Amino acid sequence: MATDNHFPLTPCGYFNAGLCRSCTHLAVPYREQVALKQRRAEETLPCDEWFAPVESAEFGFRNKAKIVVTGTPEHPRLGIVGDGRGQDLRDCLLYPPIITAAHETLARFVARAGLVPYSVPGRVGELKSIILTASPLDRLMIRFVLRTEKLVPSLLAHLDWLVDRLPVDVVTANIHPHHVALPEGPTEIPLYGGDVLDMSLGPLDLRLRAQGFFQTNTDITRVLYATAAAWVDETDPEEVWDLYCGVGGFAKSVARPWRTVRGVELSEDAVRAAGGPPTFIAADAGLWARQQESAPDLLIVNPPRRGIGDLAEWIRDSPIDRVLYSSCNLRSAADDLGTMGFRAVRAQLFDMFPHTGHMECLILAERSTGSDG
Numbered sequence: 142m143a144t145d146n147h148f149p150l151t152p153c154g155y156f157n158a159g160l161c162r163s164c165t166h167l168a169v170p171y172r173e174q175v176a177l178k179q180r181r182a183e184e185t186l187p188c189d190e191w192f193a194p195v196e197s198a199e200f201g202f203r204n205k206a207k208i209v210v211t212g213t214p215e216h217p218r219l220g221i222v223g224d225g226r227g228q229d230l231r232d233c234l235l236y237p238p239i240i241t242a243a244h245e246t247l248a249r250f251v252a253r254a255g256l257v258p259y260s261v262p263g264r265v266g267e268l269k270s271i272i273l274t275a276s277p278l279d280r281l282m283i284r285f286v287l288r289t290e291k292l293v294p295s296l297l298a299h300l301d302w303l304v305d306r307l308p309v310d311v312v313t314a315n316i317h318p319h320h321v322a323l324p325e326g327p328t329e330i331p332l333y334g335g336d337v338l339d340m341s342l343g344p345l346d347l348r349l350r351a352q353g354f355f356q357t358n359t360d361i362t363r364v365l366y367a368t369a370a371a372w373v374d375e376t377d378p379e380e381v382w383d384l385y386c387g388v389g390g391f392a393k394s395v396a397r398p399w400r401t402v403r404g405v406e407l408s409e410d411a412v413r414a415a416g417g418p419p420t421f422i423a424a425d426a427g428l429w430a431r432q433q434e435s436a437p438d439l440l441i442v443n444p445p446r447r448g449i450g451d452l453a454e455w456i457r458d459s460p461i462d463r464v465l466y467s468s469c470n471l472r473s474a475a476d477d478l479g480t481m482g483f484r485a486v487r488a489q490l491f492d493m494f495p496h497t498g499h500m501e502c503l504i505l506a507e508r509s510t511g512s513d514g
């Protein structure tokens with residue numbers, strides 16, 4: 142492959158040839174990437190003490206692949222839309238071996254089952270993408286994102302061939318009729334196996350349903366949850382709420398026999414997958430908090446990128462003095478802490494998304510007193 146003179150050579154042939162630039166920071170040596178993120182984090186969020194950042198494996202860390210399918214059933218390209226024609230990325234270095242190996246079998250399956258890839262410019266065809274998730278024990282969830290239900294009988298007719306060749310626990314069809322940038326649609330049709338993928342991290346029992354959220358870097362997630370649990374245990378609060386809890390990673394990590402823990406999450410699917418104990422509730426976090434008669438001793442929040450919105454004012458007016466905020470967007474977290482009237486006393490960067498500008502930060506924040514600052 143020809144190299145692009147604007148960037149130094151990296152370990153990724155797609156990047157060097159200018160065929161994929163998803164890893165925007167790949168040309169920067171990894172240690173330097175982390176140092177730059179740390180500097181940016183410290184500038185964005187003033188904090189009494191920033192702990193040393195937690196580094197990721199440089200490659201093979203992504204437990205999820207959103208594989209856009211283009212080309213023809215006989216010669217499918219598995220990768221990204223790229224310039225519109227589609228770009229095959231089956232040797233992407235971010236994937237663990239189980240996901241890389243699955244690409245070849247999936248390409249053969251597309252041909253065997255005659256799955257016609259969807260063409261973005263032509264708006265014809267059926268198979269838009271394949272979403273793969275790998276569990277910590279190397280089992281797979283495979284979701285075929287289709288324009289309509291037309292290909293479901295072909296998928297079913299050839300499924301035995303696929304599950305004989307891959308370590309699959311769940312296969313579904315996701316129906317995504319609209320020509321929009323969203324990666325998936327609202328309807329999920331179960332095709333094979335159970336309805337959850339076991340994402341347990343050692344003793345931490347975690348299960349993922351097809352449309353649920355799971356942090357994308359399994360090893361970093363393990364350290365993030367363990368760190369949160371250690372920080373919570375230092376003050377040993379009696380009651381903890383985990384708002385925006387997803388499938389319950391933080392809630393389950395901080396659960397102790399003597400502690401009351403409740404997790405709140407908008408997605409009913411995620412709450413069903415979380416199971417319990419502790420107790421999980423499907424609700425809007427802000428509305429639910431306002432309906433409670435008491436407040437917890439410590440609150441955990443891990444919201445989407447936009448932050449916690451109105452909940453910040455509720456926290457400001459509540460008796461809560463300590464919040465553990467896990468954020469993938471420090472800008473919104475800093476704004477939220479300002480609205481809450483809290484100051485960051487300890488923070489740590491977890492490099493969940495190497496080679497990009499994104500990062501996860503865990504922040505322990507306390508109510509500011511009049512003497513602060």
Ligand SMILES: C[S@@+](CC[C@H](N)C(=O)[O-])C[C@H]1O[C@@H](n2cnc3c(N)ncnc32)[C@H](O)[C@@H]1O
Pocket residue numbers: 354355356384385386387388389390391405406407408411424425426427443444445
């Ligand atoms: C960044 S994820 C965090 C999930 C979880 N804490 C974890 O570690 O996997 C954010 C979660 O917030 C949920 N969510 C979004 N808006 C919400 C709201 N208004 N109330 C409760 N949960 C919400 C999403 O469904 C998603 O599961």
